[in-house]
Amino acid sequence: MASSTILSLGSASPLALLAVSENSKVPPQKVKFGSSGLTNSFLKAKGNSSLKSQSFGRISMTVAVNVSRFEGVTMAPPDPILGVSEAFRADTNDAKLNLGVGAYRTEELQPYVLNVVKKAENLMLERGENKEYLPIEGLAAFNKVTAELLFGADNPVIREGRVATVQGLSGTGSLRLAAALIERYFPGSKVLISSPTWGNHKNIFNDAKVPWSEYRYYDPKTVGLDFDGMISDIKAAPAGSFVLLHGCAHNPTGIDPTPEQWEKIADVIQEKNHIPFFDVAYQGFASGSLDADASSVRLFAACGLELLVAQSYSKNLGLYAERIGAINVVCSSSDAAARVKSQLKRLARPMYSNPPVHGARIVANVVGDPALFNEWREEMELMAGRIKNVRQKLFDSLSAKDKSGKDWSFILKQIGMFSFTGLNKAQSENMTNKWHVYMTKDGRISLAGLSLAKCEYLADAIIDSYHNVS
Ligand SMILES: Cc1ncc(COP(=O)(O)O)c(C=O)c1O
Numbered sequence: 001m002a003s004s005t006i007l008s009l010g011s012a013s014p015l016a017l018l019a020v021s022e023n024s025k026v027p028p029q030k031v032k033f034g035s036s037g038l039t040n041s042f043l044k045a046k047g048n049s050s051l052k053s054q055s056f057g058r059i060s061m062t063v064a065v066n067v068s069r070f071e072g073v074t075m076a077p078p079d080p081i082l083g084v085s086e087a088f089r090a091d092t093n094d095a096k097l098n099l100g101v102g103a104y105r106t107e108e109l110q111p112y113v114l115n116v117v118k119k120a121e122n123l124m125l126e127r128g129e130n131k132e133y134l135p136i137e138g139l140a141a142f143n144k145v146t147a148e149l150l151f152g153a154d155n156p157v158i159r160e161g162r163v164a165t166v167q168g169l170s171g172t173g174s175l176r177l178a179a180a181l182i183e184r185y186f187p188g189s190k191v192l193i194s195s196p197t198w199g200n201h202k203n204i205f206n207d208a209k210v211p212w213s214e215y216r217y218y219d220p221k222t223v224g225l226d227f228d229g230m231i232s233d234i235k236a237a238p239a240g241s242f243v244l245l246h247g248c249a250h251n252p253t254g255i256d257p258t259p260e261q262w263e264k265i266a267d268v269i270q271e272k273n274h275i276p277f278f279d280v281a282y283q284g285f286a287s288g289s290l291d292a293d294a295s296s297v298r299l300f301a302a303c304g305l306e307l308l309v310a311q312s313y314s315k316n317l318g319l320y321a322e323r324i325g326a327i328n329v330v331c332s333s334s335d336a337a338a339r340v341k342s343q344l345k346r347l348a349r350p351m352y353s354n355p356p357v358h359g360a361r362i363v364a365n366v367v368g369d370p371a372l373f374n375e376w377r378e379e380m381e382l383m384a385g386r387i388k389n390v391r392q393k394l395f396d397s398l399s400a401k402d403k404s405g406k407d408w409s410f411i412l413k414q415i416g417m418f419s420f421t422g423l424n425k426a427q428s429e430n431m432t433n434k435w436h437v438y439m440t441k442d443g444r445i446s447l448a449g450l451s452l453a454k455c456e457y458l459a460d461a462i463i464d465s466y467h468n469v470s
Pocket of ligand 1: 102169170171172173198246251279281311312313314320325
């Protein structure tokens with residue numbers, strides 16, 4: 001009597017079946033597998049299984065190993081920013097500090113939900129709002145307030161209906177939608193991005209199949225803006241290129257052009273017939289003022305330029321996980337704006353159909369209600385103020401502790417959530433490996449993840465890494 005068993009070889013192999021026959025006279029390929037009636041020929045017929053038979057005395061084995069269809073998929077590297085948080089979570093040292101991701105923390109280093117957000121959510125519950133699909137372009141009340149917040153309600157571009165606004169999946173999704181528009185309607189056109197820039201910009205344009213190149217931005221000698229390099233690279237680019245600009249609080253450097261420099265940038269872009277493409281991820285978070293932080297975008301609009309602007313509410317309303325933002329395209333006529341909007345909707349529909357409602361209602365409630373709006377501004381000033389305080393304390397600690405005479409004042413000239421320390425890759429690695437300070441390898445630290453109490457420790461780590469690691 002032949003008996004047969006099926007043994008699973010564990011999860012490492014997606015399908016590995018072992019047929020064991022105790023009677024060597026029974027050819028393995030004739031063995032039936034229990035009540036399911038599976039035979040080796042069935043396994044063969046399944047296609048990508050390889051069948052191996054071997055005899056061990058009285059025991060014959062047949063192994064069918066299914067090779068994964070995904071064998072050619074290689075392991076992706078961890079995300080350079082989000083991967084830092086994963087490594088931080090795995091570290092058990094008490095002194096550890098996560099300065100990788102740009103997310104606001106309280107002085108106690110806890111995540112913060114704004115009071116105005118809680119109030120807006122309570123309002124939504126009281127009203128018992130439904131969860132029906134939004135239109136492809138998003139919530140009308142959100143689209144109205146978001147464009148007004150960006151340009152100012154009385155801006156001619158709004159009054160004349162020249163802005164195509166579509167709700168996006170936060171800043172990233174809005175940039176991606178704009179990239180899809182560029183790919184479809186400006187094939188072959190290049191996007192110029194600053195060197196360095198937020199790490200995801202390159203991924204976004206790569207995936208959208210939009211060619212890009214870099215313009216000089218950061219000068220390591222001064223840890224400041226390489227303005228001449230920036231201007232000459234923008235001038236040298238093919239006419240009609242898109243120029244990606246960080247509206248305020250440049251990520252990762254924290255270095256913004258001055259108002260006079262912005263004017264010059266607008267002039268050169270106009271001369272070259274380029275199209276400015278603003279990424280506004282920190283409105284209100286850089287200076288504490290929503291209007292001041294939108295001044296670069298408003299200047300370009302006032303010059304009569306057509307432009308694109310991606311917005312995000314991740315940082316200024318702390319709505320990181322709600323994925324709420326917008327893409328705005330300012331056109332020279334309302335007619336063109338209507339057509340652009342129709343095409344943005346057409347691009348969005350097969351990608352994600354329509355955007356989520358929760359964050360859109362929060363923003364519409366906060367920005368659209370004068371009392372909540374004022375409260376928001378106060379809370380934002382508080383958040384921006386806390387970051388300014390740690391920036392100052394970090395500078396003071398570095399200046400007091402570092403006896404080498406190095407000038408650390410560049411830290412005070414930077415703005416927003418981040419500071420670009422000027423530490424190189426090896427020095428940044430020392431910060432993590434020796435001091436348990438988690439940060440991106442380009443030397444960027446998020447001051448939003450720093451408390452006053454930890455400034456001295458961080459200063460010690462920076463001084464050690466800067467002077468003792470080449
Ligand atoms: C420059 C810049 N653009 C866009 C984003 C997008 O963020 P989100 O997709 O969360 O809105 C970020 C976030 O860090 C950023 O720094």
